[in-house]
Amino acid sequence: MYRTAYRPSIRSLSTLLIGVLVFLLIPVSAFGAAQWVPNTPYLKGDIVTYQAVNYECIQPHTSLTGWEPPAVQALWKVSTQPSDTIAPSVPASLQSPAHTSNSVSLTWQASTDNVAVTGYNVYNGSSVVGTTTNLNYQVNGLASDTLYTFKVAAFDAAGNVSAPSANLDVRTDAAPPDAIAPTAPTNVRSTSITANTIALAWNASTDNVGVTQYEIVVNGQVASTSAATAWTATGLTANTVYTIVVRALDAAGNRSADSTSLSVATLSTNPPLTTAKVLVGYWHNFDNGSTNIRLRDVSSNYDVINVSFAEPVGDYATMAFTPYNSTKEQFKADILELQGKGKKVNISLGGANGTVELTTAAAKQSFITTMNNIINEYGFNGIDIDLEGSSLSLNGGDTDFRNPTTPKIVNLISAIQTILTAQGSNFMLTMAPETAYVQGGITGYGGPWGAYLPVIYAFKDRMNFIHVQHYNTGAMTALDGRSYSQGTADFQVAMAEMLLQGFPIAGNANNKFPALREDQVAIGLPSTPNAASGGFTAAADIDKAVKYLTKGIGYGGTYQLMKPGGYTNFRGVMTWSINWDKKSNLSFSNPVRATLDGLK
Missing domain, CATH: 2.10.10.20 (Carbohydrate-binding module superfamily 5/12)
Structure with missing residues (x-):
């Protein structure tokens, strides 16, 4: 095999030039x-x-x-051979000895050539539809009862092509009448359901000639046709039952019998969460060295997924959110997939780095507009308020949690109320404050201490649940006057009961923050020691705390419940975070899910 070009010598070139002259x-x-x-x-x-x-x-x-x-x-x-530049003669006597409703047979007389004819091109109109070495050809795949024009040209080995033969017009036969209808489609089923769409599929029908399409009948009316065995109904009304049948059609217009009817109910736009005991997890919209995980791949252990975070851009009020590890369309599909499994996907505000301060009416309006845009674009089920740092703090002289005067607290309450009104009664509201901003109000009220209490109080009837972060905190004073350290079963029970019983503000028994409903209170914990700087609690201690809180099953701890029988409707557990839990092979969610399921 030659791997490099042949390089002729001077002698070779001379020989070549002589050959060219000859x-x-x-x-x-x-x-x-x-x-x-x-x-x-x-x-x-x-x-x-x-x-x-x-x-x-x-x-x-x-x-x-x-x-x-x-x-x-x-x-x-x-080469010293003479070139062939002479084309073959024109084929003669092009005829059609036979034709059907979809084919035409052609024959012709042979052409002649100075060397040899090597083949014939067959034309339908101006297009070559076939090549043959024979003196006949059958053109297939034609329409019935249609006039076609054919011609034939001969060619030789040198590529010379004759002039075409005379045109031959041939009309295909009319199709034989087809009076046989297709069989009815079977196994009509829904493959996906949302609040306003139903995706359908069915098994194909058969026909003596061929099925050309299917009619989809929704509530007695033909909604559409489809050549495929699948179709999606769109623009439907949420929480509504639709009755669907499918029919097959052939080219002759014969219709099959109706398929067995299928009744399908669209989902509610945002059905209420019915899970009695919830496991809530925060999903990172960033890579912090835990685990990069697609939203759709969140463990089924979790009932509520808080997407972290919507954050302000350019100021402290204009909110933005863009998925970090998928396209927007992929992320929306991930949300729909989780919602289809009965999960709630909320958008969480702020976090440790996202400072939100609505100090003016303009800032409040910007917050409302941008948050509604985010919620509507992605179809989130709710909003989670996770404001930290300077986002919430009480101004001097603001001493009444029932009637706050600090602008950024007043404006936040007003903005959240507006968003809840726009999103509807089933739109979720949850909160994840730090302990100083809530239970810290028992020892003092001002600055960050107790700063969340006006927001909690404003939504005490509307809020779904609150899961205070029982981590990254110092020791906290409980209802019994004792101080408890994070990371223990006692701490979890003591901090939770403060919200279940209510507590005096700054020690004033005449100014008590009211108790929340049992189903509004959960506890928040880190999923691994790496997830927080402090407060990690072993699964065995979480199990003890939850069972004591819900059933009064003691574990010999220091803190004693004020309601010895426990709080049956206590809501559950939150964790920071789903990603850290995944990195530890679900070492948090597996045992905690088992604990919560065991309470049913």
């Missing part, structure tokens, strides 16, 4: 042969033309750039 004396046109091209297989005896000179192949090979005929005398020699 060739030029031959009265033969070089244009009857095909042009030489690289990357083409050539056989011995093949004739090509290159730079107006004909060459004959002297050994088989596949051409390469650099192996042009004059450069590789081991492969090519100047």
Whole structure:
């Protein structure tokens, strides 16, 4: 095999030039042969033309750039054969001995050529529909009762093509009448349901000729047709039952019998969460070294997924959110997939780095507009308030949690109320404050201490649940006057009961923050020691705390419940975070899910 171009010697070039001069004396046109091209297989005896000179192949090979005929005398020699430039004669007597509703048979008389005829091109109109070496050809796939124009041209080995034969007009036969209807479609089923769509599929029908399409009938009316065995109904009303049948049709217009009817109810736009004991997890919209996980891949252990976070851009009020590890469309599909499994996907505000301060009416309106845009674009089920740092703090003189005066607290309450009104009664509201902002109000009220209490109080009837962060905190004073340290069963029970019982503000028994409903209170914990700087609690201690809170099953701890029998409707557990839990092979959610399920 040749790997480099042949480099002719000076003597070889002289010989070549003499050959060219001899060739030029031959009265033969070089244009009857095909042009030489690289990357083409050539056989011995093949004739090509290159730079107006004909060459004959002297050994088989596949051409390469650099192996042009004059450069590789081991492969090519100047041809002394005369070129064939004479086209075959025109085929005569084109006829159609037979035709059907979808085919035409053609015959013709042979052409002649100075060398030899090698084949015939068959034309339907101006398009070549086939090539043959025979004197007959059948054109298939034609429409019935339609006039077609055919012609035939002959060609030889040199590529010379004759003029076409005379045109032959042939009309295909009319199709035979088809009175047989297709079979009815079977196994009509829904493959996906949302609040306003139902995706359908069914098994194909059969027909003596062929099924051309299906009619989809929704509530007695033909809604659409489909050539495929699947279709999606759109623009439907939420929480509504639709009755669907499918029929098959053939080309003759025969309809099958109706399929078995299928009744399907669309989902509510945002059905209320019915799970008695919830496991809530925060999903990172960033990579912090835990685990990069697609939203759709969140463990089924979780009932509520808080997407973290919507954050302000350019100021402290204009909110934005963009998925970090998928496109927007993929992320929306992930949300729909989780919602289809009965999960709630909420958008969480702020976090440790997202400072939100609505100090003016303009800032409040910007917050409302941008948050509604985010919620509507992605279809979130609710909003989670996770404001930290300076986002919430009480101004001097603001001493009444029932009637706050600090602008950024007043404006936040007003903004959340507006968003809840716009999103409807089933739109979720949850909160995840730090302990200082809630239970810290028992020892003092001002600055950050107790700063969440006006917000909690404003939504005490509307809020779904609150899960205070029982981590990254110092020791906290409980209802019994004792101080408890994070990371223990006692801490979880003591901090939770403060919200279940209510507590005096700054120690004033006459100014008590009221108790929340049992189903509004959960506890928040880190899923692994790496997830927080402090407060990690072993699964066994979480189990003790939850069972004591819900059933009064003691574990010998220091803190004693004020309601010895426990709080049956206590809501559950939250964790930061789903990603850290995934990194630890679900070492948090597996045992906690088992604990919660065991309370049912």
